[in-house]
Amino acid sequence: MRYIIVALIFCMNIAVAFSSVLQQGEFLEYNVTYLGVSIANVKIYNDGFEMLGKRSVAKVRANVFTYNHIPLINANVKMEGYIDRGGIFSHRFIRNLTLRNNPWEYQKIEFLYSQNLLRNNKWINNKSTSSINLEFDPAYRIHDALGLFFKTRFAANPGKSATILTYLDEAPFYTNVRYSSKKVKASVRAIKGDVRSIYCTGSADWQKQFGLTGGFEGWFSDDAAKVPLKGKLDFIIGNISIELINYKRDGWTPPK
Numbered sequence: 478m479r480y481i482i483v484a485l486i487f488c489m490n491i492a493v494a495f496s497s498v499l500q501q502g503e504f505l506e507y508n509v510t511y512l513g514v515s516i517a518n519v520k521i522y523n524d525g526f527e528m529l530g531k532r533s534v535a536k537v538r539a540n541v542f543t544y545n546h547i548p549l550i551n552a553n554v555k556m557e558g559y560i561d562r563g564g565i566f567s568h569r570f571i572r573n574l575t576l577r578n579n580p581w582e583y584q585k586i587e588f589l590y591s592q593n594l595l596r597n598n599k600w601i602n603n604k605s606t607s608s609i610n611l612e613f614d615p616a617y618r619i620h621d622a623l624g625l626f627f628k629t630r631f632a633a634n635p636g637k638s639a640t641i642l643t644y645l646d647e648a649p650f651y652t653n654v655r656y657s658s659k660k661v662k663a664s665v666r667a668i669k670g671d672v673r674s675i676y677c678t679g680s681a682d683w684q685k686q687f688g689l690t691g692g693f694e695g696w697f698s699d700d701a702a703k704v705p706l707k708g709k710l711d712f713i714i715g716n717i718s719i720e721l722i723n724y725k726r727d728g729w730t731p732p733k
Contacts (some may be wrong), residue, residue, distance in 0.1 A: 478558065481598045493639075497701035498630050499535045499562060501525035505704065506723035508666070512715050516554070517543045517718070521626065526562060532566055534559045537623050545571040552578050556624030565631050570621035582606075587643065588619055595644060609647060619644050629654055630705060633675050633697040650682035654695075663706045673699040673732040674706055700732045 483498040501523055509517035520596040524536040552575070557589040559569040570586040580601050593615045599607040612617065618627050620643045629652075632639035636658035640651055654677050662671040674696040681691050692711035698704040704726070 498703055499523060499526075500702070500726060502725065502727060504723075505559075505721060505727040506667075508722045509717050510720070511712070513653075515544060516547050516550075516717075521623075529559050530570055532568065535562050535627075535628065539623055542621075549577075556575065556623055558621055559626060560620075560624045565620075565624065565628050566618035567621040567624035570623065572622075579679055586621060586647075588621075588644075590615070590618075605676045607647070611644075611649075617642060619649070621645070625652060626705070629677075629695070630697060630703040632656070633677065633703045634677055635660070635699075640723065652679060652681040654679040660699055661696070662698060665706050665721045667724050668706075668731050670733060672706060675699050675703070698732055702726060702729050704729070 478541050482537045496570055502525070503521075503523040505521045507519040509519060515641040518541070520539040520540045521560050527531055531649075532706075536561060537558045539554075539556045539558075540723040541552065541556075543552045552721045554575075555573045557569075557571040558567060560567050563733055564732055567586075567588050569588070570584075574584070583600045585596075585598050589596065593612055595609075595613060597607070597609040597611070598605065620641055622643075622645060625641060625643050628641050629639070630690075632654060633656055637658055638653070638655045639675070640653050642671075643652055657676045657678075659676070660673055661676045663674040675698075677695045677697070679695070681693065685696060693708060695708040696706045698706060704721070704724070706721050708719040710719075
């Protein structure tokens with residue numbers, strides 16, 4: 478389920494002005510369906526910029542929950558991410574997670590680039606359950622679940638591709654994205670009429686758990702905002718679909 482959650486809030490050219498994607502106050506809401514049945518809701522918030530140590534970072538949040546008619550999962554997840562406003566890589570990630578009415582699990586990941594060190598700690602009811610220190614090459618820039626969502630937006634340029642190193646729980650993996658040079662139309666519930674969009678396909682090493690096969694598709698608005706409009710994640714049977722159903726973004730007019 479944890480890999481599905483990362484995929485949901487998914488599903489290298491960063492010459493675009495940084496503020497065009499990272500806009501304070503932006504709110505995006507998505508509905509998640511499987512075989513035509515709504516299974517989950519995802520809300521993503523941009524709280525704006527603040528200082529983390531000596532670096533200016535963007536603080537972003539996500540809330541994910543499954544609907545009451547999906548009792549076998551019963552997931553509720555709250556996440557905070559602190560991502561670099563220039564390079565769009567992660568500095569800190571915090572997650573609170575409960576599944577099937579189990580106790581809340583708290584996770585904190587710190588990306589300490591000056592020390593070439595990643596720290597991943599977990600607690601349940603204030604009791605430490607896992608502590609990992611992972612050394613990495615100083616040339617690497619790593620993304621958490623929320624960082625991946627924004628990195629794919631920054632990278633969404635027609636005809637380009639991106640390979641994104643992501644760390645989740647206790648394992649790093651790569652997400653490979655290819656953006657089509659051909660513009661396409663996309664329709665979503667949140668917007669009246671078709672939206673001109675950038676289409677992408679890709680593959681990710683989700684460790685092939687929970688029925689996910691790693692393949693995906695995505696549609697981003699073809700403008701400076703690069704708003705993720707919808708996505709599809711390949712499942713062992715069918716696919717999981719994600720669609721924008723509500724948004725708030727000052728000054729944004731979806732491209733027609």
